[in-house]
Amino acid sequence: MTDQVDTAWEPSEVQRERDEWRRRRTIRSAAIASGSTVLLIGVVGGLVVSSPGWERVQETYFDWDKAVSSFPAVLEGLWLNIRVMALCAVLIVALSLTIAVMRTIRGPVAFPLRLVGTAYVDVFRGLPLLLVIFLLGFGGPALSLSGLPTSALFWGCAALVLSYSAYVAEVFRAGIESVHPSQRLAGRSLGLTYGQTLRHVVLPQAWRRVIPPLMNDLVSLQKDSGLIAVLGVVDAIRAAQIETAIDFNYTPYVVAGVLFCCLTIPMARLTDRYARKKGYHGAGGHL
Amino acid sequence: MNSELLRLHGVRKSFGDHVVLREVDLTIEPGECVVLIGASGSGKSTLLRCVNLLEVVDDGVISFEGRDITDPRVDGDEVRSRMGMVFQAYNLFPHLDVIGNVTLALRLVHGVGAEEARSRGTAMLERVGLAAKAEARPDDLSGGQQQRVAIARALVANPRLMLLDEVTSALDPELVGEVLDLLTELKAEGVTMLLNTHEMGFARDVADEVCFLHDGRIHERGRPEQVIGDPQEDRTRAFLSRIRAS
Ligand SMILES: Nc1ncnc2c1ncn2[C@@H]1O[C@H](COP(=O)(O)OP(=O)(O)OP(=O)(O)O)[C@@H](O)[C@H]1O
Numbered sequence: 396m397t398d399q400v401d402t403a404w405e406p407s408e409v410q411r412e413r414d415e416w417r418r419r420r421t422i423r424s425a426a427i428a429s430g431s432t433v434l435l436i437g438v439v440g441g442l443v444v445s446s447p448g449w450e451r452v453q454e455t456y457f458d459w460d461k462a463v464s465s466f467p468a469v470l471e472g473l474w475l476n477i478r479v480m481a482l483c484a485v486l487i488v489a490l491s492l493t494i495a496v497m498r499t500i501r502g503p504v505a506f507p508l509r510l511v512g513t514a515y516v517d518v519f520r521g522l523p524l525l526l527v528i529f530l531l532g533f534g535g536p537a538l539s540l541s542g543l544p545t546s547a548l549f550w551g552c553a554a555l556v557l558s559y560s561a562y563v564a565e566v567f568r569a570g571i572e573s574v575h576p577s578q579r580l581a582g583r584s585l586g587l588t589y590g591q592t593l594r595h596v597v598l599p600q601a602w603r604r605v606i607p608p609l610m611n612d613l614v615s616l617q618k619d620s621g622l623i624a625v626l627g628v629v630d631a632i633r634a635a636q637i638e639t640a641i642d643f644n645y646t647p648y649v650v651a652g653v654l655f656c657c658l659t660i661p662m663a664r665l666t667d668r669y670a671r672k673k674g675y676h677g678a679g680g681h682l
Numbered sequence: 683m684n685s686e687l688l689r690l691h692g693v694r695k696s697f698g699d700h701v702v703l704r705e706v707d708l709t710i711e712p713g714e715c716v717v718l719i720g721a722s723g724s725g726k727s728t729l730l731r732c733v734n735l736l737e738v739v740d741d742g743v744i745s746f747e748g749r750d751i752t753d754p755r756v757d758g759d760e761v762r763s764r765m766g767m768v769f770q771a772y773n774l775f776p777h778l779d780v781i782g783n784v785t786l787a788l789r790l791v792h793g794v795g796a797e798e799a800r801s802r803g804t805a806m807l808e809r810v811g812l813a814a815k816a817e818a819r820p821d822d823l824s825g826g827q828q829q830r831v832a833i834a835r836a837l838v839a840n841p842r843l844m845l846l847d848e849v850t851s852a853l854d855p856e857l858v859g860e861v862l863d864l865l866t867e868l869k870a871e872g873v874t875m876l877l878n879t880h881e882m883g884f885a886r887d888v889a890d891e892v893c894f895l896h897d898g899r900i901h902e903r904g905r906p907e908q909v910i911g912d913p914q915e916d917r918t919r920a921f922l923s924r925i926r927a928s
């Protein structure tokens with residue numbers, strides 16, 4: 396039953412030849428990949444630049460000086476998007492997890508919980524996000540409820556959290572229900588209570604499975620955080636709009652777009668890494 | 683007079699229209715090892731799950747340590763914490779490593795501190811020959827190794843009753859021998875066992891008593907050499923001859 400380390404092993408002639416072949420093939424593959432990429436970019440770029448009207452397109456969308464001058468304002472706006480996104484993400488996870496758990500509890504006592512959870516999801520998944528933002532963003536401050544801030548930013552965030560939590564709750568619920576019932580049985584058979592089984596057996600497994608779709612929603616939230624611009628909050632999009640209004644050059648929008656992509660793309664890579672580290676083996680592998 | 687550890691009386695369980703257990707009567711004395719045999723689908727696993735209160739019986743009474751545990755007022759979690767169950771498909775927790783699987787209930791249910799839980803878990807793993815795999819994930823273990831982790835997980839909190847569902851089905855003959863040794867040791871320590879198996883050799887070696895389950899009832903019961911060696915009922919004979927033929 397003990398594994399011994401085989402120190403005497405030297406790769407055989409056949410194995411060395413195979414390794415050598417694999418190494419050569421890796422180098423060749425890399426060369427082909429980079430060659431074809433450069434070629435493709437060259438061809439597409441050449442076509443675009445040589446097309447009629449390119450000059451005008453370049454002037455209105457890719458004006459370098461305009462990009463540089465609008466960059467600080469747009470970047471400052473983006474910082475607001477990032478903060479909104481980070482805060483909302485935390486609140487969304489907490490709220491949606493609560494809703495999802497409420498919807499999966501069995502038994503008659505929990506019926507009101509299930510009812511509330513279902514009604515919440517039905518309503519907020521049905522309402523367009525923009526509508527919720529208008530409703531809360533303009534209506535909320537007008538209520539001037541004591542104890543609640545009247546800033547557009549606060550109510551905009553509230554709208555994002557309420558709307559997104561309905562979606563994310565469904566992702567969590569799917570994750571919870573995808574854990575095989577035998578796992579619950581095993582937990583209960585050890586004497587764990589319903590709550591302990593949920594907390595220590597079901598949720599950790601569900602969590603791992605929902606990370607990829609969850610990250611997808613997070614990326615989407617990052618973009619939709621820009622929608623609160625309609626409330627007059629100066630985020631990256633609003634900042635770009637202000638810059639644009641000066642001379643009707645649309646380069647600031649491109650700057651904002653590039654910055655948004657710079658945020659989301661690394662996050663997607665990070666997600667993949669995190670999921671792998673947590674032992675999430677998706678389809679694929681080396682075959 | 684009430685010396686038995688477990689007593690089933692008139693236990694009935696059905697899934698929809700399908701009656702799996704019709705009227706099961708069974709008693710187990712402390713320290714005894716009772717083996718259930720019967721065709722696939724005859725309800726052996728269902729019976730074990732009913733005893734572990736993972737299924738709610740339709741009728742009948744199950745008493746454990748002199749108390750009716752089928753009473754809905756009974757705290758099922760507390761009852762289950764004094765039994766150990768090993769599932770046919772192991773049901774290990776894939777998100778925890780081996781030692782995490784073994785110590786989870788110790789920490790959460792039995793209130794054992796992290797350090798003591800770990801040392802007790804490690805000792806248990808040593809006992810099933812898997813101390814070297816403590817940090818491995820269940821998915822990276824062979825079937826027989828997973829089986830032994832499942833046994834260790836069920837045993838670590840010193841249960842009064844062990845319920846073992848097909849513990850040998852994934853094991854080669856050598857490992858069957860090892861599990862057999864382990865169960866014999868447990869028996870010597872006074873652990874009571876209710877298990878089911880398709881392997882008559884194993885049943886004969888480990889059982890104090892063999893029960894043949896058929897059509898939702900226990901058709902024949904007795905010493906292994908009698909039930910397996912010289913069955914009295916036609917049904918038992920037919921079942922055993924089919925097993926031997928395969
Ligand atoms: N949760 C369930 N829902 C519906 N039917 C079930 C359920 N669990 C078991 N059954 C049915 O009950 C019957 C008995 O199942 P059980 O698993 O107890 O058989 P078994 O004797 O353990 O068989 P095997 O030797 O193949 O493991 C089967 O016909 C099965 O289809």
Ligand SMILES: [Mg+2]
Pocket residue numbers: 726727728770847848
């Ligand atoms: Mg079974």
